[in-house]
Amino acid sequence: MTERPASVLLADPHDEFAAALETTLADATGEFELRHVRDLRTARDAFDPARHDCVLVERDLGSGIGLDLLAAVRRIDPGVPVFVVTADGDEAFAASAVDAGATGYVRKGDPDALADLRDRIRRARTVRAGGDDADHAATIERLRASAERLDTILEHTTNLVFMKDTDDRYLLVNDAFASLVGVPREEIIGATTAEVHGGEFAGRFRANDEAAIAAGEP
Structure with a gap:
C-alpha cells in the first residue's frame, strides 16, 4: 500500500x-x-x-x-x-x-x-x-x-543590548541595559516598555521601534 x-x-x-x-x-x-x-x-x-x-x-x-x-x-x-x-x-x-x-x-x-x-x-x-x-x-x-556563547558576549559587552517581540515585550537584555534602567534583568524579561520605563517614555520608544521595523532593521 x-x-x-x-x-x-x-x-x-x-x-x-x-x-x-x-x-x-x-x-x-x-x-x-x-x-x-x-x-x-x-x-x-x-x-x-x-x-x-x-x-x-x-x-x-x-x-x-x-x-x-x-x-x-x-x-x-x-x-x-x-x-x-x-x-x-x-x-x-x-x-x-x-x-x-x-x-x-x-x-x-x-x-x-x-x-x-x-x-x-x-x-x-x-x-x-x-x-x-x-x-x-x-x-x-x-x-x-550557542546560548552559552551568547550569554558570554552579553556579560562582557558595555554596549546596551536588548531584544523585544512585536507585542513590545522584552525577550532579552544584558546587564548594561538593566543597570541603566535600574531594574533587575529577571524583572525586565517579559515586561513591556511602559512597565519598565513608565508611560511617559513608552510612546517615544514604541515609535522608534516601529520606525526600525518599517525600515527592516534588526
Whole structure:
C-alpha cells in the first residue's frame, strides 16, 4: 500500500517563508502536503494529531507566541515533531523552545535551510515511528552551547543590548541595559516598555521601534 504524504502544518504570519517552503516540498512530488495558517488560534484549531506528521511554528503568531502553540501541541500529542522557525540571531529563543520540547529549529535566513528541512521532516517522521531521540538530544546540546556563547558576549559587552517581540515585550537584555534602567534583568524579561520605563517614555520608544521595523532593521 502506498504511504500517504507527510502532512505538515506551518504556523507563520509571513507568506514569504510559506511560499518558499511550499515550493521546496513540491519538488518531492506527492511526498508532502502543507497547510499554512497565520495565527495561534487558527493553528490550535487546525492541528489534528491523527493527520499532521510535523508542525512548524514561528516565534510571533499575532494572537500569541510560538511557545504557546508548542505547549498546546505537546499536550495533545507529545510525540509529533515540532520545529521552531527563527530569524537570524534568535538562538536564545530556539534553545528555549528545544528545552520546552521542540524537535529542532530552522533559520529563515539560511539559504540551505529549506532543502535541509525537507530531509529533517523525513527523518523526524521516521524517528517518531522508531522512538530514536538521538537527533533531539544533539540539537539540545548544540543550542545550549550557542546560548552559552551568547550569554558570554552579553556579560562582557558595555554596549546596551536588548531584544523585544512585536507585542513590545522584552525577550532579552544584558546587564548594561538593566543597570541603566535600574531594574533587575529577571524583572525586565517579559515586561513591556511602559512597565519598565513608565508611560511617559513608552510612546517615544514604541515609535522608534516601529520606525526600525518599517525600515527592516534588526
